[in-house]
Amino acid sequence: MDKTYDFYSGNSPLLISMPHVGTGIPKDIKSRLTPEALQLADVDWHLPILYDMAKDFDISVISAEYARYVIDLNRSTDNTSLYPGQDVTGLCPIDTFAKSAIYLEGEQPDEAEVESRIKQYWQPYHQKLATEIQRLYAIHGVVILWDAHSIASHVPRFFSGQLPDLNFGTVDSSSCDTSLQNALAATMHESIHAKNYSHVFNGRFKGGYITRHYGMPCMNIHAIQLEMSQCIYMEENFPYKYDSELAMKVKPLLTELLKTCLNWAETQKQTKNENN
Numbered sequence: 001m002d003k004t005y006d007f008y009s010g011n012s013p014l015l016i017s018m019p020h021v022g023t024g025i026p027k028d029i030k031s032r033l034t035p036e037a038l039q040l041a042d043v044d045w046h047l048p049i050l051y052d053m054a055k056d057f058d059i060s061v062i063s064a065e066y067a068r069y070v071i072d073l074n075r076s077t078d079n080t081s082l083y084p085g086q087d088v089t090g091l092c093p094i095d096t097f098a099k100s101a102i103y104l105e106g107e108q109p110d111e112a113e114v115e116s117r118i119k120q121y122w123q124p125y126h127q128k129l130a131t132e133i134q135r136l137y138a139i140h141g142v143v144i145l146w147d148a149h150s151i152a153s154h155v156p157r158f159f160s161g162q163l164p165d166l167n168f169g170t171v172d173s174s175s176c177d178t179s180l181q182n183a184l185a186a187t188m189h190e191s192i193h194a195k196n197y198s199h200v201f202n203g204r205f206k207g208g209y210i211t212r213h214y215g216m217p218c219m220n221i222h223a224i225q226l227e228m229s230q231c232i233y234m235e236e237n238f239p240y241k242y243d244s245e246l247a248m249k250v251k252p253l254l255t256e257l258l259k260t261c262l263n264w265a266e267t268q269k270q271t272k273n274e275n276n
Helices: 052-057 111-140 178-190 209-214 244-275
Strands: 005-008 014-018 060-064 143-151 166-169 199-201 221-229
Touching (some): 060 111, 143 209, 209 221, 221 244
Parallel strands (some): 014 060, 166 199
Antiparallel strands (some): 005 060
């Protein structure tokens, strides 16, 4: 089997996860998809390019190889809704964000196929994610997991109007220490690079399964999701081209946010050492 994720190993206390950047679709699944689904509108396009500064800071990065239409790595295997009472897509989605069918008639995966996809695609990603968190924790005694996402600026299925440019999710301040969230909020208010971008904490997107499952502030493991509006760095219509001019304006802000995390983690380590 081909690899299910791409991984870069760093040694800083920060780990970036990109569960929705994959575009791969196995042949046996691809032949069953609708023409609209094959355009892959719901991919978190170009995030590896947008976050390419991560290696400069020795940050580990894990990114999915396969598309979320194969399996959504940011959902639980029991398919529990992230937002009860609200419209959501599932573990193996059957419709796009625009509510168009993903599969040709009669070609949706059955329960056995879903279980097979969990073993083949979901488990390897999460096993690596968990292993890397453990490795970094052993080095630093603190880990910050940054779950990187992007989405079209207008998706009426999930929210009305235009989405804020940067949507931070900390599961209502439960997936990371409040002082880390406050540090990120301060960066957004004080950075000259942030002045042209709207943002919100714990708005429509509070954090998906990854943020909720791995964030354990009591253990000094902190998780944050950033859902970025795609209009600030790319063309939102097919074929979803990267806009380097737009991207170069937001990349300095992303760099500052990652530095904020690293500085916060360093302060945590110093405090722990002073107390020991």
